Amino acid sequence: MELYTIEPAEFNRRFAFLTQAVGSRLLGKSDKVELSLICLIADGHLLLEDLPGLGKTSLAQTLATAIGGSYGRVQGTPDLLPSDITGSLILDTDKSASRIHQRDDGFKIRKGPVFANVLLCDEINRTPPRTQSALLEAMEERQVTIFDETRELPDPFFVIATQNPVDLDGTYALPEAQLDRFLMRLTLGYPDTDVFCTVLRDFGGRRRPGTSTGSEASATGFTPDHVLDMIHYAERLPAGEIVRRDIAAIVEATRDPDRALLGASPRAGLALLRAARAYAAARGHLEVHTDHVRVIAPDVLAHRIILRHPPVAEVADAQREYILDILRRTPTGKRRL
Template sequence: MNQISPGEAYERVARNIQQVLHGKPGLVRLAVVCLFSEGHVLVEDVPGLGKTTLARSLAASVDGKLRRIQFTPDLLPSDVTGVMVYHQGENRFEFHPGGVFANVVLADEINRGTPKTQAALLEVMEERTVTVDSERCAVPRPFMVVATQNPIDMEGTYRLPEAQLDRFLMRLSVGYPDPAAEIRVLLDEAAGVGPEQLRPVLGLDALRGVIAAVRRIHIDEALAGYAVNLAAATRRHDDLTLGASPRGSVALIRAARAFAATYGREYVTPDDIKQVAAPVLAHRLILKPEAELRRRGTEEVLAEVLASVPVPGMGVTAVARARV
């Protein structure tokens, strides 16, 4: 497939996903932003809203190796990473790769796996490598984990630890569809239309080119400072035990670059950072117990942070630089 611009690539992937996921253009854009950032995405919501449909549609849109891991309480870490098998006749060990050796890994209902099995993803999500019996193996690139999970208070789930959550570039929520979109879902179901009918619209070489182009998107120093100030403000907030780490600041800039690229721009604006701030940062924040008792949410706290941190003046942003 010939090299295409990030804007054109976004249109192709978004149109493909929206054939089966109706009425959620904002959600689709954020999911594609994760793809173009080579970042991982966690889709969290109650059962039946299309979490797995989004994940499968995103994976099906890429012409790469796809693997699905259904997380259950009896799933073993070796099922995820792989295992060394001894061949007695040849007197040697051979590595049998696990489910993560793919370009797009669908980790379905990730919080139904035990904490030990969840932890098997920590290394590969951060370093794109797997270590088994001291042998370190690289996974294919690009590499992306698309995970779904049910709300943590539902029966049979295990809370994802903070270190695991921090590996995800974004946490997204599907939400209920509007009546028109729900009618289309019913008609698709009756007609047998689903993610399995989708065909890849973006080759691996094209995706690598898009990821490289996103990394070249201009970010003004003032906007980098704005991202740092947002993260620092979460660390000082009275309702938070833990604010965003420097990894959160890096993730915010990565996502803002890809968000700008989906609109065909070669520079980041303050609005790009604001648009991705909640899905990138909210799951990295930990509320104090008294704030939880008041039924505060991290999204609500983050909205206060966004309102309190001054936005850089347009005279020093990338927009002005780009016009010089």
């Protein structure tokens, strides 16, 4: 029996369930919820760049609950150490415990919050560069090294990092190598008036510790293995020569020396293909088309670009407009939806 094999109808059912479960908490943001799930199914990581209080933490918590997975959280501060994320060695005082995870030197590993299916790194740009780099191995290799031991992370492993684009005092800008590890960058934005009134009605009471969000997952038995099924299904969707050449043309067009100091890398092209496959699967299609690529491209490519003369206060908008302009100017193949 082949591992992680599901039918298109079952994929669609699971995706609809996750969209409803997460969307029931993040009201009025169905498009952002779908993109976040597409990022998860593309086996990537998500960067949320937005103002405080717009639901970034709720998105991460509810998504972890919806997939029946474990949840970890790291609050970015200037004194955060790499071991606060990955874990550390502590003295083993329980001599009667199983020796499976014991060391000969009398210490044992205390796992950090990174050992979770969904990890929220809140205000990642407030952590110093040394601590930011501790996430690199975890995000790319899906493993961490604690002193002299290497431990694999849970599968699936999904990092949601947030940063405030306005309050930049005392922050450390993410380097390009770190930004390139995020498959997508999204903004949630403010809810409209009607949605905000609904939020005030449904969530205006005192929050109780331990209140579950997305309890539908436990009732239906949704597990991280079901997500692995979806990831494996999406990565096998066929993408023809026209799609591959379209991705290559878009990525190469970002390297305009007159407008950009840094364009998209080959890794960005691979990320765009993975995202397009997940987007096609989420739309119920059995193969990838160029339209899938072009719809998802701004969310995948914009944060990887360094413009020559960006506006000081609207860098993200300028990056996105740069990608949209490339999509308008770059011809595509004939086979479209």
